Amino acid sequence: AQSVTQLGSHVSVSEGALVLLRCNYSSSVPPYLFWYVQYPNQGLQLLLKYTTGATLVKGINGFEAEFKKSETSFHLTKPSAHMSDAAEYFCAVGAPDSGAGSYQLTFGKGTKLSVIP
Amino acid sequence: DADVTQTPRNRITKTGKRIMLECSQTKGHDRMYWYRQDPGLGLRLIYYSFDVKDINKGEISDGYSVSRQAQAKFSLSLESAIPNQTALYFCATSEKGSDGYTFGSGTRLTVV
Numbered sequence: 001a002q003s004v005t006q007l008g009s010h011v012s013v014s015e016g017a018l019v020l021l022r023c024n025y026s027s028s029v030p031p032y033l034f035w036y037v038q039y040p041n042q043g044l045q046l047l048l049k050y051t052t053g054a055t056l057v058k059g060i061n062g063f064e065a066e067f068k069k070s071e072t073s074f075h076l077t078k079p080s081a082h083m084s085d086a087a088e089y090f091c092a093v094g095a096p097d098s099g100a101g102s103y104q105l106t107f108g109k110g111t112k113l114s115v116i117p
Numbered sequence: 118d119a120d121v122t123q124t125p126r127n128r129i130t131k132t133g134k135r136i137m138l139e140c141s142q143t144k145g146h147d148r149m150y151w152y153r154q155d156p157g158l159g160l161r162l163i164y165y166s167f168d169v170k171d172i173n174k175g176e177i178s179d180g181y182s183v184s185r186q187a188q189a190k191f192s193l194s195l196e197s198a199i200p201n202q203t204a205l206y207f208c209a210t211s212e213k214g215s216d217g218y219t220f221g222s223g224t225r226l227t228v229v
Contacts, residue, residue, distance in 0.1 A: 009157065034217045043121075043207060043220040044160075051215040090159060094214050103167070104150065104175070105218060109159035 002027045002093045006108035014116045019063075019078040021111050023091030026072065032094040033074040034105065035065055039087045047089070050074065061085070086115045120144050123208050123221035130198050130228055138193045138224045140208030148211040149191040150218065151175075151183060153204040160207065166191055198228040 007022040025031055032051050036044040048059025055067040061084075065076045074091060089112075092105040121142045130136050140149065147168050152160040152175075162175030164183040172183060180202065184192045195202055205225050209218035 032215055032217075036217075036220075043222045044218075045220070046217050049215075049217055092217070094217070096214055103148065103214065104162055104165055106162075107152075107160040109157060 002031070002095065002106045004091050004093050004106055004108035006089075006091050006111050008111055009109065010112045010114065012114040012116060013081045015083060016080050019076070019081045019085065019113065021076040021089050021091075021113065023065075023074045023076065023108060024072050025074060025091070025093045027093055027095060029095050032096065033065075033067060034092040034094070035059065035063070035074075035076050036090045036092065036107075037061075037087050038090065038110075044090060047076070081113075081115045083115050083117065086113055088112045119222065120219050121208055121210055121221035123206075123224050125224060126222065127225045128227070130226070132199055132228055134198050136195045136198055136226070138195075138206055138208075138226070140191045140193070140221055141189050142191075142208075142210045142219075143189070144210050144212070144219055145188070146210040146212045146219075147188065149185070150209045150211070151181075151191070151193045152207045152209065153177065153202075154207060154223075155204050163193065163206075195226075195228075198226075200228045202226065203228050 003026045005024045034049045035047040050067045058064045091108040094105045150165045151163040166185045208221040
């Protein structure tokens with residue numbers, strides 16, 4: 001079984017400040033990890049993903065995340081927040097095909113990011 | 118045209134009515150999914166399908182049914198809508214696990 005915990009349903013940062021959105025996961029097999037962003041009245045858009053290889057992954061819009069197996073974490077960061085980053089962010093865990101929990105993603109409950117001018 | 122198209126975008130229906138939400142994709146993916154999103158609960162899986170003959174229940178399938186009419190089309194039905202089914206519904210597709218999903222824009226359903 002897989003699960004995802006996102007710490008903090010709401011996060012507020014000032015424009016130009018560091019963005020840190022936390023995600024911890026549980027998986028019985030080596031996980032695939034994803035961050036999605038949802039802007040108001042839109043669907044979910046893939047920000048970045050980790051499957052194998054380099055544990056620091058870079059995504060769109062200046063975001064990056066680091067897979068830390070020992071901490072079972074995949075936190076999302078951005079050095080300097082922009083007003084356009086205000087959205088809801090979802091962390092998700094999947095598994096390699098044929099592995100336990102494969103074929104579908106399990107999502108966290110989401111973190112709504114507000115950016116204060 | 119969008120890769121994953123959901124219709125309608127918005128729908129208001131009455132309690133007890135049968136309603137169908139439609140999803141079509143041009144990605145050529147075999148795997149299709151229906152999720153519902155509720156504030157504070159994230160996305161929860163309703164049904165998923167790996168091909169026309171392979172339909173599987175997700176964690177919250179009660180009160181819902183699906184039909185995979187073709188590789189490109191996957192419909193979700195509410196047999197007898199209830200207010201508790203008011204939510205935002207997303208269709209998604211995937212080719213393989215490492216790709217993640219491509220999402221549609223969602224259908225906002227209100228049951229009154």
